[in-house]
Amino acid sequence: MLRNSKNKVQRFVHFTRGLAAVKQLKRKIPENAKPAKSAGLELPVEETLNPNYLSRMLGSSYRTWAAALDKHPELKTVKRRDLLSSYDTLKSLKYTVDDIVAKPMIIYYGASTLSNRHSVLLECGFHNITIQTLFKYVTVINKPINFLKAHRLIPYNVNVPQHIADIITDECLPHNFQLPVDVGENITLKELRESLLNSYLQARLQMNETELQKMWRVYSRVRHKSFRSVQDAIELLTTVFKFPAERLRKNAFLLHADADNMRRIIKEIPTINGHDIRDIGFRRPKILMSNCDSLTQTMQHVRAFGINEDAVLRCLEVLTLGPDTVLERLRDINQIEQFQVLGSNPRILRLVHYQNKARLRLDYLNQLKVRCASLHILSCGSDAFAKFARDGSDRTKGRDIVVFLGNIFQKDEQLLRNLLSRHPNWCHIPVLQVKQCLEYLQSKKFDLDDIFRNIHLLLYPIKRIEEKLLLLQVNEALEELHLPVTDMHALGNNEILTLILYLIESEFHFTGDGIWTEQQTHHVENFNNLLPDFPESLNKVYKYGVKPSEKSTMFNF
Incomplete structure (x- = not known):
């Protein structure tokens, strides 16, 4: 009956549009109305170090620390928790607060750095290591052995090469393995340790000369790692995490990992969403370089934002970021509406890991008037993004919409995709518009069940929906439609939404073109010749794409 009255409706639309417009002025909602932003978690504002805090927590006088901060202002940038960790480490190494005040910049170094450097000096035969040393x-590690003995930093009777060799007790070494300890004392400690470590790694991990040179060039910090720590890390990685020698050679940065920290990770974070942390560490070795406390804080931040641990498994790289960085980026997601709408997406943490890249790309696409910037496009590789930008296809595969609505309606994603696919243009609508339309309908007291029965209405501009909703409040419109009621309030919510969808599409001959706003034209499948120049050298020079010039011509879809 409704379809037969299509022509009458089209004639009547012009008559009633004036009446609807009057009401619309009073109740107008902007087409690009922004949803309310969630405040999220705020980053704690931490005070800089000051003499009062240092004297209270470490000891000594206010005046002493005031003088130290005046002389070394960079100390003020040290975070308080890092300061306390460094202080605890120095205290465990038997240094007093008077020692620290004599060299206040010592607390500028991290706790693990201080502990490891002290271990290296002990392995090299140093006795009574002062805080100055x-x-x-x-400087000390770059001095020859005979120089250090002459200055009584190392006792004369200590055979430094043999002293280091005695530390190697790895049972997996060949039985006939011996470190080359017949060297003179003109060699520096740095050169000696590199030579001995090379011999050990060649025997233990079968590293060749090329791999060793690459390790020293790329992962130079390994040279400052104690032999005991390297040996302990290799044993833990090969026995507990089941790393074969080949995988360790390819991930040589693991030689700098802290074995005690890895043991803490196994104990304190045994699983993530039911997956063994040892398997996760094997898949993403870089995670094992993260501090256990940092990993714990990162997981707490993720949970605090209502993100399931399954999302962590989909982007394990987020565990390699600092917890403060993760918190700040999670907060930013709640402040950028195009990101906020993706909050329920199981791949949302890709926007955390690749946020800098995603923001640049979003800005670039906004300048091109491209609305359908999916999570995949914002975080994919440079080649895929360049192809998307060049093709000029302002559409997605609908994944973001399906996931978003699946969480809202608690429906199977495939069911939603099948329903939405009945509309020919559904993939050309950004998920943000769907969210805004849903919020508008809910503000008009339409419940989720009624909205789900008319799910395609979520693809349409709010302005058109409101126009038809106002139209149905005009009695003459109901009479023209030959409805069996004279008042819209006699209709059920489901019937009202169905009528709104019908009235919109009746103006477009039921082609689905009612989704386009007045500022938009139909989708252009290929407009390579219209795009601003996009550099061919994108992958070599530009990592995230290039922002178009402000003078470049912009295009509507």
């Missing part, structure tokens, strides 16, 4: 570690 520890502070000048880099």
